[in-house]
Amino acid sequence: MWVIYTLNGLYFAALLFLISLGLNIILGVMGILNLAHGSLYAIGAFIAAWVIIAIGMKVPPFFLYVTLLSGLVLAGIVGFLMEKSLIRFMYKRTLEYQLLLTFGVLMLLEDVIKMIWGGQAYYASAPFDLLGKVDIGGHVYPTYFLFVMAIALIAGLFIWLFMSKTKLGIMLRAISLDREMATGLGLDINRLSTFAFVLGSGLAGLAGALVVPTTPALLGFGHEPLILGFIVVVVGGLGSLKGALVGSLLVGFTRSFGIAIFPEIELPLLFLIAGIILVVKPEGLFGR
């Protein structure tokens, strides 16, 4: 059974990595903690479920997996609109206003989701069922979970290469290190911030879309991932990509083994471990 628990841990970690990566990019580059991040995740889940249900079995199976990208696209678009219309005015404001604004957006988006998709659950398990199961060391394991891990790995590598090798990535890192200096060097802060916000939002949407074949999309879908994403960010350190990776693995494994061994207190256990890490290392594992 330990093989399965380990794989489940990796699967949880993969999803959390996508969520907290987005949260961390936005936090690092813009200094804003996006409380509406969970809603973007939910939007990604709903649109993917909706598209999969709408096109059903009419398309070749390969295309079904491409539709999962709809979550990334729509969440990115919502993120774009959000940044252009509201977040933009918040860079010079104090923390209270930044947090409350995203809290307002969260409430707004929750009800927009309710208006569009109503209160019912959306089942879209086709991509999950189609992949079937594989045999791993004598245990049967859904192939789809492995697919999710692969996607998260690719996304992580992509972001890492992007941030360390491309000019755009280096500019984003420059902003996160010293916003004022970056402006002084002539970087177009506004455009880059929009880009970072869209990227972060898209990653949340992608995570939501990847989840929806395994669990139905419901109202309040993004609440728990948001909190887990926060724990990852806090444990890993604010604005650190390495921290997001290690934090996700830690939270993922704690969850998977916690569910297996102490199902009642799996979530409190997670908080306990996070609390101990913070008391020992207040700035998080890889915090600056």
Place this chain on the structure above:
Amino acid sequence: MGLKQISKNPRWIIYLLIFIALLFIPRMLSIHDLMLFEYGITFAIVGLGFNLLLGYTGLLSFGHGAYFAAGAYSVAMIAKYLPQAYSLEILIPASLFFSLILSIIFGFVCVRHTKIFFSILALSLSMLLFALLFKLYHITGGSDGLRVPLPTLFGMSFKGIRRPEFLSGTYYYFLLGVFSISFLVMRGIVSSPFGKALQAIRDNEVRAELIGIRVRRYRLYAFMISGMFVGLGGALWTFVNGHVTADLSHWVFSGEIVYMTLLGGFGIFEGPIIGAMIFTYLKLYAMGNTQYWMFVIGATLIVLVLILPNGVAGAVSSLWTKVKKKTN
């Protein structure tokens, strides 16, 4: 503050007039409106406590629902497990005690940080309490919550009396009394040397430390006091509501506390009280008229952040100074 100073300061005369007006509220409002007003008063106490941390110490906690829940659950748990001690004069100190304990534990972890880290940490810890309240079904009632019966007060029993009658009679005056005491105590705290030290920490941490203020310890004290006030508000709230659920410790509820404080204006002492009242009515109005009440509340919040950053009280007071300038 001496009597002479009080008579010189028109502020205290206004407070007194408002207090006298509040005494007659049960005769003026219908029972439904009165209940709403009582919700408002309990949240006003919460707002007073919360603002000591936000407005005076400069720490934004997104997890104060935890202390609200601590106060509320102390009442509900005593009702369930210690019914012989179920009377207001024991319940109030008990809820103060438990919210104090919780805020010492959580505060100790949180005050090592400031700004955004403090906020996320406070939020995560409140979710820890939420997870416990939610999961330990056999003790806390889980998602069903716990029912809260009517308490006794100094031997007075309210058996056979229905909740609305209880709320419009004795309990209203009890609530008003506790609110007035909390108001005076908080007023005393913010104008004491301790309160000034907190404001110094808020304005410049390094300077405060240099003049010998023990920053982290003072932050913890502020956290504790604020937690106790919020817990007191939570305890008083349970009797009005009659039911507690784990949602009280959820961070969205904490967000509503922040919202109220901002709505009234956290730069002004009375701001959170006004904010609590307006928020209570706004939320009920929105919930009564549309199923998309979160949309209304969220949109209001966004507008507020963009155009009224100092809240309603802030806007009124700046308008007042403008009018004064013109007449002079």
